[in-house]
Amino acid sequence: MNGPKKTSRYGHRAGHRIFRWVIRHLGVGPAYAVLVPVIGYYVFCRPSVVRAAAPYLRRRFPGRSRWGRLWLTYRHCHQFGLCLVDQAASGILGPESLRIEFPDAEVLRRLSGENRGLVFITSHVGIWQQAISVLGFMRRPVFLHLRRDAASESMGLAAFGEQGPRIVSPDDFLGGIPELSSALTHGNIVAVMGDRGFGSATCARVGFLGEDAPFPLLPYHLALTTNSDIAVFLTSRIGRMRIRLRVDVIRMTPDWRDLDKEEARTRLLCRYAGLLEDHLREHPLMWFNFFDFWAA
């Protein structure tokens, strides 16, 4: 599956350093202020940014005029920038600086007491990297399916203690999947992305915002084959250094296992796509997959 082109071209190193300096010495508020002209520059002077945001915005907000969509692009990128500032600030100022509302925490606590695997599906929604930090409190080994260079202090990995989570890279042999499978059979937690496949990930197309889109099948295949539960995690930024987490659990009951595996996989995937779509209806500017997800 083709993913987005490298986004690092947006915002060079000096830009990152300036933001980090502002956060460290002046605080988060001034960093938000710096963000306004920076986002303006990217949206109004870099057509590639508008093109990258367009596939999602066109489907989520159909029928908007060109100028209406340009304004939406600005707001979308601004939300992304706010999330990045908050994420960077939590790395610089400490994880306690970010207030996390997690009404479903008890659900995860209950799951952590069970000795069975858990496939934790994250998405490019809100400050999703911070959502991963709550797994640090589950007292079970956690395996993150993530490129090693993508793991950073701002991901809240400190919550995992000295040992930290185990990073399994999709660039490893067979995408690191043997290691993830083994982890689940031992009752561990595996966190994977639900809305973007790495490399040559096997995908299936299901309806999403009115058109079929390719989603990776790995999370559902892992859960079905290793008899693990699924937790779909979605986040939203609800204010200055404030995020809310939501979790929906799909228990791997015999009903799922009795189905033909391909059908079960597709149904589970449809359930996930539906949850993501519902979340985006509530938080429409919080999805940060800046590429043509439908055409990938």
Added chain:
Amino acid sequence: MELKRQLKEMIIAELKLTDVTPDDISDDGPLFGVDSALGLDSLDAVELVVLLQKKFGVEVRDRNAATAAFASINSLAEFLSKKNTQA
């Protein structure tokens, strides 16, 4: 039954491969990827890990083990033999 033959039959049966017989699978050819006669993908690796655990009590815990075990039928047989000797 010879271990390699047993592995081939297991892979065909459990991964529901059609139009493939054990004789079609070479001992040293790749199991996964486009160069493989079997055309297994990474999702099949999930099945194989669980199968090896269930049928042989052998675990493929990390990337080194996966690289050693899943290159070919030869390497898989060697991996299982080593693990059984260690047990």
